[in-house]
Amino acid sequence: MELRWDPILREWIIVSDERGKRPLLPENFCPFCPGSEEVPSSGWDVLSIPNKFPSLRPDPPEPRIKSDRFYRCSLSRGVCEVVIYTPEHNATLADLSVKNIRAVIDLWAERFSDLGKRDYVKYVFIFENKGRVIGVTLDHPHGQIYAFPFIPPIVKREIESSKRYWKRNGKCLFCAVIEREKRDAVRIVCENDDFICFLPFFARWPYGVHIYPKRHVGAITDLSSDERDSFASILKRVLRKFDNIFNMSFPYMMVLHQKPTDNKQYPFYHFHVEFYPPYREKNKIKYFASVETGAGTVTFDYTPEEKAKELRESPET
Ligand SMILES: [Zn+2]
Ligand SMILES: [Zn+2]
Numbered sequence: 001m002e003l004r005w006d007p008i009l010r011e012w013i014i015v016s017d018e019r020g021k022r023p024l025l026p027e028n029f030c031p032f033c034p035g036s037e038e039v040p041s042s043g044w045d046v047l048s049i050p051n052k053f054p055s056l057r058p059d060p061p062e063p064r065i066k067s068d069r070f071y072r073c074s075l076s077r078g079v080c081e082v083v084i085y086t087p088e089h090n091a092t093l094a095d096l097s098v099k100n101i102r103a104v105i106d107l108w109a110e111r112f113s114d115l116g117k118r119d120y121v122k123y124v125f126i127f128e129n130k131g132r133v134i135g136v137t138l139d140h141p142h143g144q145i146y147a148f149p150f151i152p153p154i155v156k157r158e159i160e161s162s163k164r165y166w167k168r169n170g171k172c173l174f175c176a177v178i179e180r181e182k183r184d185a186v187r188i189v190c191e192n193d194d195f196i197c198f199l200p201f202f203a204r205w206p207y208g209v210h211i212y213p214k215r216h217v218g219a220i221t222d223l224s225s226d227e228r229d230s231f232a233s234i235l236k237r238v239l240r241k242f243d244n245i246f247n248m249s250f251p252y253m254m255v256l257h258q259k260p261t262d263n264k265q266y267p268f269y270h271f272h273v274e275f276y277p278p279y280r281e282k283n284k285i286k287y288f289a290s291v292e293t294g295a296g297t298v299t300f301d302y303t304p305e306e307k308a309k310e311l312r313e314s315p316e317t
């Protein structure tokens with residue numbers, strides 16, 4: 001296991017052949033249900049545990065391949081954790097009460113701050129892959145955390161753009177996007193006192209909403225207690241809307257974009273959540289095919305305005 005540098009795209013690849021050899025779990029066995037190996041049988045609502053098949057480790061083995069100046073390798077140093085949202089095997093994040101979603105948010109904040117303090121962790125990436133169609137094999141509701149030894153490329157790009165905007169305009173790029181979305185109004189999905197959800201003007205996925213705190217904060221650890229409640233509440237509303245669009249448990253990728261934890265200052269960065277749901281219509285999948293994957297250019301076969309309207313009108317119950 002090691003990191004390999006791609007000198008052409010200038011980014012790290014995580015090579016972990018151990019993960020490819022993960023054993024198949026016996027049918028009907030859930031490692032995240034209370035009472036199984038690493039999961040206490042009672043006394044918890046939400047839990048984080050080490051990922052049993054991590055692609056990043058606090059004490060990684062030396063790379064098998066010698067690094068040279070042209071083909072560089074590095075240690076796969078980091079942490080991979082699993083966040084089990086609830087003891088209930090058949091629930092989803094959308095089914096949890098606002099209070100229990102708040103408990104998940106508190107755990108995210110605690111893990112962000114704890115992992116972020118380690119000197120080898122430059123970026124704490126909190127995310128959820130949900131649904132078999134995304135490739136999830138375990139149904140038990142859970143998310144994951146990757147604590148990276150580098151700032152991943154998409155976040156890096158966001159940092160570069162927002163830093164440039166901050167320097168040129170003296171304000172936050174993300175705050176400017178929120179302001180503009182509020183003014184245009186047609187792509188707003190829902191909002192409350194502290195948070196707003198919209199399908200941005202530049203949406204990449206048909207239902208790929210973003211959720212922003214209205215106050216300029218860099219990470220969930222900067223949110224007040226009231227703001228965390230508002231965050232839990234809007235998350236629940238958005239997830240219910242998702243499930244109600246096609247009357248199915250809606251698959252998605254959900255990522256938290258927060259400031260890095262490399263001890264540098266990021267006053268220009270603004271925490272937000274992005275969703276990438278793979279459906280574009282009922283029973284129709286949006287594939288990131290050649291144009292998206294090979295050219296890096298997204299084709300959006302609708303308008304963000306019509307998709308936002310669908311979501312806005314989708315019930316929250
Ligand atoms: Zn389970
Ligand atoms: Zn901002």
Ligand SMILES: [Zn+2]
Binds near residue numbers: 158257272274
């Ligand atoms: Zn982002």
